[in-house]
Amino acid sequence: MNKKELFEKFHEIATHPETLMKRYIDEGKPVVLVAPVYTPEEIIHSMGCVPMGAWGADIQLNEAKRYFPAFICSIVQSILELGMKGVYKGASALVVPSLCDSLKCLGENWKYGVKDIPFIPMTYPQNRKPGYGHAFTKAGYERLISDLEKAAGKTFDDGALGESIRVYNDHNQAMRDFATIASKHPEVSASERSDVFKSATFMEKSEHTKLVRELIAYITEEEPAKSGTRILISGILADSPALNDIIDELGFTIAADDVAAQSRQYTVDAPDKAGNESNLDALVNKFCNMDNCSVLYDPDKKRVNMITNKAAFAEAQGVVVILTKFCDPEEFDYPLIKKACDERGLPCVLIEVDRQMENMEQARTMLQALKEMI
Numbered sequence: 275m276n277k278k279e280l281f282e283k284f285h286e287i288a289t290h291p292e293t294l295m296k297r298y299i300d301e302g303k304p305v306v307l308v309a310p311v312y313t314p315e316e317i318i319h320s321m322g323c324v325p326m327g328a329w330g331a332d333i334q335l336n337e338a339k340r341y342f343p344a345f346i347c348s349i350v351q352s353i354l355e356l357g358m359k360g361v362y363k364g365a366s367a368l369v370v371p372s373l374c375d376s377l378k379c380l381g382e383n384w385k386y387g388v389k390d391i392p393f394i395p396m397t398y399p400q401n402r403k404p405g406y407g408h409a410f411t412k413a414g415y416e417r418l419i420s421d422l423e424k425a426a427g428k429t430f431d432d433g434a435l436g437e438s439i440r441v442y443n444d445h446n447q448a449m450r451d452f453a454t455i456a457s458k459h460p461e462v463s464a465s466e467r468s469d470v471f472k473s474a475t476f477m478e479k480s481e482h483t484k485l486v487r488e489l490i491a492y493i494t495e496e497e498p499a500k501s502g503t504r505i506l507i508s509g510i511l512a513d514s515p516a517l518n519d520i521i522d523e524l525g526f527t528i529a530a531d532d533v534a535a536q537s538r539q540y541t542v543d544a545p546d547k548a549g550n551e552s553n554l555d556a557l558v559n560k561f562c563n564m565d566n567c568s569v570l571y572d573p574d575k576k577r578v579n580m581i582t583n584k585a586a587f588a589e590a591q592g593v594v595v596i597l598t599k600f601c602d603p604e605e606f607d608y609p610l611i612k613k614a615c616d617e618r619g620l621p622c623v624l625i626e627v628d629r630q631m632e633n634m635e636q637a638r639t640m641l642q643a644l645k646e647m648i
Contacts, residue, residue: 277492280485281466288472288513291326292361295476298324304366304426309353309377310510311534311569313369313396314415316544316557319479320438321419321428327475328353328368329511329535332629341383347600348629349511350380357388367425369418371396373569374603394421400571402562412558436553443543445479448486453537455490457529457588461499464521464528468513471536503648504529506585508611509596510568510604511535514627516634517596524641530588532581533596538567568603578610582618591648592621594641599628621647 275283287294298305306318307328315325330352338355356362368391370381384393396418399410419430452470456462470489474482502525512533521528531537544560547553564570566577585593593615597604608624615622623644625637
């Protein structure tokens with residue numbers, strides 16, 4: 275495939291994951307849905323299943339409103355809405371991590387609203403750094419393994435997990451490389467960049483890695499186009515087609531991101547196991563080594579300086595915080611991010627998004643204002 279065909283493939287997968295899901299199921303591969311964020315996909319992959327992201331969709335919410343109040347994250351509402359409408363039919367299970375209050379509610383509501391797909395909780399500690407945090411995380415992984423063996427009819431093998439860790443670490447590196455290359459080539463639009471990241475949510479990682487490396491090879495062969503206005507974007511999601519179109523229309527280049535559904539999830543690899551450690555221990559270490567995220571316990575708020583430092587390193591001229599409406603962890607961090615940007619003389623704007631949002635003209639106004647400030 276050439277570069278244009280690769281971008282078209284990423285777009286097709288990003289916009290029609292149900293086709294890919296059907297293919298995997300027809301091939302006899304159990305599909306396990308994984309809700310955001312930091313579900314240990316390596317475990318699911320090692321057990322012969324396909325981890326497939328469940329991040330909701332831009333749809334009107336009807337059935338889910340019977341279970342959720344209006345003032346709750348539309349990501350979790352739309353996940354339940356899709357489940358109740360049968361979009362995920364054929365999946366073997368849904369794994370939901372416990373890293374925010376909304377996700378905790380999703381799992382319990384799923385049990386009543388979607389009875390044909392088992393809900394599996396992935397309970398994480400907030401205090402993940404001390405030894406007891408490691409022990410708690412490992413116990414959560416062992417519980418996940420036990421539940422998966424029942425739901426998917428597969429068995430766990432630590433050696434197979436080691437191979438899956440290598441597959442995922444390789445994919446992490448490919449995605450980091452793509453983010454770096456795309457930032458240097460403004461001709462890679464925000465929409466195309468989003469498709470590459472979003473498609474990774476649905477594809478088997480070895481398959482996606484191959485396509486990403488092919489794309490990187492094409493991009494690096496070309497002379498970079500003239501750079502647009504460079505920005506860093508931050509948030510949970512940045513996959514709105516309308517918002518990305520506006521970013522492209524106004525001539526912005528995404529120099530870097532701190533987006534949970536994009537680069538943020540690829541920053542930490544599972545380390546090599548040490549001494550008598552198992553591969554499961556290595557995966558535990560991966561989670562416990564994570565930092566700089568709104569849903570991870572961070573009393574020192576190191577994420578704030580990380581964002582401004584990353585923006586400076588990427589030569590970003592402004593910061594755009596894409597805030598998922600009613601996302602409390604992100605809302606708590608924003609005033610600190612704004613203050614840090616102001617202290618560095620870095621223009622910063624807030625754009626609130628929602629899975630039901632149809633009109634992005636307010637976002638256009640904010641981005642036009644940012645461009646004028648820069």
